Amino acid sequence: MRDRLGALRGQLRLPLIAAPMFLVSGPELVLAACRARIGGAFPAPNARTLDVLDAWLGQIAGQHARWAAAGEHVGPWALNLVTHRSYDRLGAELELVERHRPPIVITALGSPAPVIERIHRYGGLVIADVNSVALARKAAQAGVDGLALVCAGAGGHTGYLSPFAFVPAVRRFFDGLLIVGGAIGHGGAVRAIELLGADLVYAGTPFIAATESLAPDRYRDMLVRATVQDLVLSRALTGADAYYLRESILAAGLDPDALVGKEKVDWSNSQGQVKAWRDVWAAGQGVECVRAVEPVAAIVERYATEYDAALAVPGFH
Ligand SMILES: Cc1cc2nc3c(=O)[nH]c(=O)nc-3n(C[C@H](O)[C@H](O)[C@H](O)COP(=O)(O)O)c2cc1C
Numbered sequence: 001m002r003d004r005l006g007a008l009r010g011q012l013r014l015p016l017i018a019a020p021m022f023l024v025s026g027p028e029l030v031l032a033a034c035r036a037r038i039g040g041a042f043p044a045p046n047a048r049t050l051d052v053l054d055a056w057l058g059q060i061a062g063q064h065a066r067w068a069a070a071g072e073h074v075g076p077w078a079l080n081l082v083t084h085r086s087y088d089r090l091g092a093e094l095e096l097v098e099r100h101r102p103p104i105v106i107t108a109l110g111s112p113a114p115v116i117e118r119i120h121r122y123g124g125l126v127i128a129d130v131n132s133v134a135l136a137r138k139a140a141q142a143g144v145d146g147l148a149l150v151c152a153g154a155g156g157h158t159g160y161l162s163p164f165a166f167v168p169a170v171r172r173f174f175d176g177l178l179i180v181g182g183a184i185g186h187g188g189a190v191r192a193i194e195l196l197g198a199d200l201v202y203a204g205t206p207f208i209a210a211t212e213s214l215a216p217d218r219y220r221d222m223l224v225r226a227t228v229q230d231l232v233l234s235r236a237l238t239g240a241d242a243y244y245l246r247e248s249i250l251a252a253g254l255d256p257d258a259l260v261g262k263e264k265v266d267w268s269n270s271q272g273q274v275k276a277w278r279d280v281w282a283a284g285q286g287v288e289c290v291r292a293v294e295p296v297a298a299i300v301e302r303y304a305t306e307y308d309a310a311l312a313v314p315g316f317h
Contacts, residue, residue, distance in 0.1 A: 001145060001176050004125065005199055008177075011076055012200075013037035014307045016190055018296065019148075019181055019204040020080035020106065021156065021213075022046065023277050027056045028212040031063055032296035034075040039200070041078035041106060044093050046214070053093065057100035076103050078127075083110035094118055106148060113142040127179065131159035136170045146177030148202055153183030155205040155284030157240040158233070167196045185289025187306025203303075205286035210296045219281045220293045222247050228288045234259040237267060237276035248281040 009015065017039030018029060025042035033040030047053035060077050067074045079102040081093060087110070094115060097105065105119045108129040119126045127146035128139035136147050149166045150159035159166075163180050170178065180193045181202030190201045207213060209220045222245050231243040236259045249256040252274045259265055267274040274280060292298075 004145070005177055008076060008125075009199075011037070011073065012039065013075075013300070014187070014190060014304050015194060015200045016300070016303060017041060017078070017179065017200055017202050018207045018210075019202040020078070020108075021204050021208065024204075024208050024213050024215050026214045027059045029207060029210060029214070029296065030060055030077050032210070032212040033207075033300075034064070034067075034077055036297045036300035037073065037075045038300055039075050039078060039104070041080055041104075043080040043082070043108075044089070045082060045087075050089065050092050050096065054096050054099075057096055057102070061100045061102075078102060078104035078106050080106045080108055080129075081115060083107045083112060083114060085110065090114070097124075098122060107144075111142060112139050112144050116143050125177070127177065131157070132161070133166070133169045137173060140170075140174045140176070144176070146179060146199075147174060148179040148181060149198070150202075151180060151182030153243075153285035154181050155208075155243065155282055155286065157238070157242050158182070158284065160241075163193060163196060163198070167193075167198050171197050183285035183288075185286035187303040187308070188310040190303060190307050191310035203286065205284040206290050206299055207296065208283065209290045209293050210299060211293060212296050215281075217293075219248070222281065223283055223287060223290050224293060226283065226287050226290075228285050231283065231285065231287065232256045232259060234262065236262045236265045237280065239263075242276065242282050243284055244276075245281045245283050245287075248279075252279050254280075 018033040020041040020043040022043055030040035030042050047056050101122050104125045106127045112128040116126050125145040127148055128144045129148045130136045131150040151163045178198040179200045179202050180198045184201050184203050185206050193201050208215050209223050226245050230246045232246050233243050235241045246256045
């Protein structure tokens with residue numbers, strides 16, 4: 001595994017992956033990330049139909065083949081699969097996965113067990129997205145190659161643990177690939193995660209503002225305006241805790257303060273039912289580091305400059 005990780009690291013300019021985001025990451029964002037020599041990923045449900053998914057996977061795999069033929073060095077790409085029992089497209093999606101062979105598959109919202117063998121058969125790596133030590137242990141026992149530890153402050157369904165606790169807890173029983181996500185909006189923090197003993201960083205929120213994301217312009221602009229004080233933590237929308245931009249809740253005609261600490265609230269407004277992610281926009285604490293709408297290449301450049309500066313900082317002694 002350490003050889004595979006070494007090869008993966010060799011493809012990257014810095015240990016960073018633009019994390020998969022529902023309704024935000026598509027092929028353009030993935031390819032821009034790979035071109036900037038970081039990892040790029042998208043969730044399969046973002047493709048509305050299986051035909052669209054087939055086209056997106058073909059577009060990304062085809063571009064990688066052309067880059068390889070031209071001798072261009074680019075970052076790897078990953079597909080995020082929902083492995084929850086209630087997700088009825090998984091079987092058909094796996095057939096497309098076998099055809100297009102994403103080098104990395106990240107499972108979320110369910111056990112990775114049903115997909116591991118099929119991904120391994122063509123040489124792909126399987127990484128399970130987890131937000132607790134118990135889930136990390138279960139996924140490790142199922143035989144995944146890597147774990148993505150979703151920590152406190154993360155965008156999307158957030159985690160609860162500090163990486164300072166989560167990484168050492170998981171390193172006690174898992175020596176595979178460790179990715180850490182949650183509010184990592186600065187290149188210095190990427191270096192800090194490496195110093196903790198993890199391998200790669202997952203950043204979502206900072207890439208919502210990328211010009212190549214699928215996010216509407218108003219979402220990008222709102223993200224740039226927002227600070228960490230403008231986030232509302234609620235589980236009332238999806239049943240799981242997530243941070244939302246206060247301004248987007250107000251724009252949907254709802255009261256942000258009424259959502260805090262509630263398990264369920266009425267999410268309808270005069271236009272009908274309000275949907276999380278589509279009408280009310282998520283962002284993690286990494287929002288604090290988002291200061292402009294700019295291309296992926298510029299975001300990666302900033303991370304790389306900060307990361308290189310952190311490499312040069314001497315320790316206490
Ligand atoms: C708007 C949004 C949508 C997300 N959707 C997904 C998803 O569909 N699947 C998934 O595994 N993670 C999803 N995530 C979580 C990210 O993959 C990643 O773990 C997280 O963004 C890292 O934290 P950060 O946003 O603080 O950088 C989402 C995050 C955001 C902000």
